[in-house]
Amino acid sequence: SLHGTVVIEQPELHLHPKSQLVISDLLIDCLNGRKQFIVETHSEHLALRLLRRIRETSEDIIPDGGFSLKPEQVAINYAQPSSEGMTITRLRVDETGEFMDRWPSGFFDERAEELF
Numbered sequence: 001s002l003h004g005t006v007v008i009e010q011p012e013l014h015l016h017p018k019s020q021l022v023i024s025d026l027l028i029d030c031l032n033g034r035k036q037f038i039v040e041t042h043s044e045h046l047a048l049r050l051l052r053r054i055r056e057t058s059e060d061i062i063p064d065g066g067f068s069l070k071p072e073q074v075a076i077n078y079a080q081p082s083s084e085g086m087t088i089t090r091l092r093v094d095e096t097g098e099f100m101d102r103w104p105s106g107f108f109d110e111r112a113e114e115l116f
Contacts, residue, residue, distance in 0.1 A: 005036045012043035024049035028067040050074055055097030071095055078104050 012020045024046045027037050041047070053069040056062050076091045076099075092100040 005038060006030075007038045007040075009040045010042065011039065012041055012046055017045045020045040021049045024053070025067050028053055028069050031069075031073060047076065050076075051093065051097035051099075053097075054093060054095065058095040058097070080104060 011023050015023070020043050027039065028050070030037070039046070050069060053067055054071055054074065056066060057068040057070060062068055071093045074093055076093065078089045078091055080087055080089070089104060090101070091103065094100050
């Protein structure tokens with residue numbers, strides 16, 4: 001069927017970061033087939049590629065072989081345990097491919113420490 005929801009758990013496991021970027025583009029390309037994806041991931045690379053594609057789309061600079069993506073096509077939810085059970089935090093993305101909400105503590109911290 002062309003319609004439906006596909007659930008994928010950690011597609012980045014055992015893959016080189018460059019391959020993780022390719023997975024992001026594959027998922028974006030499949031959106032045109034009217035699929036909805038729920039992806040559970042720990043991959044910063046996968047998230048960053050989605051943000052890049054949103055930015056490129058809004059700036060109308062989609063490279064050859066690139067894929068268009070709009071913020072309303074993406075929902076990024078951060079799940080973390082709490083005393084009441086699991087807490088889900090929605091992280092909104094704007095048209096420039098930037099997060100409008102702060103990441104909960106601990107996510108992307110290592111990257112920031114390595115870069116700065």
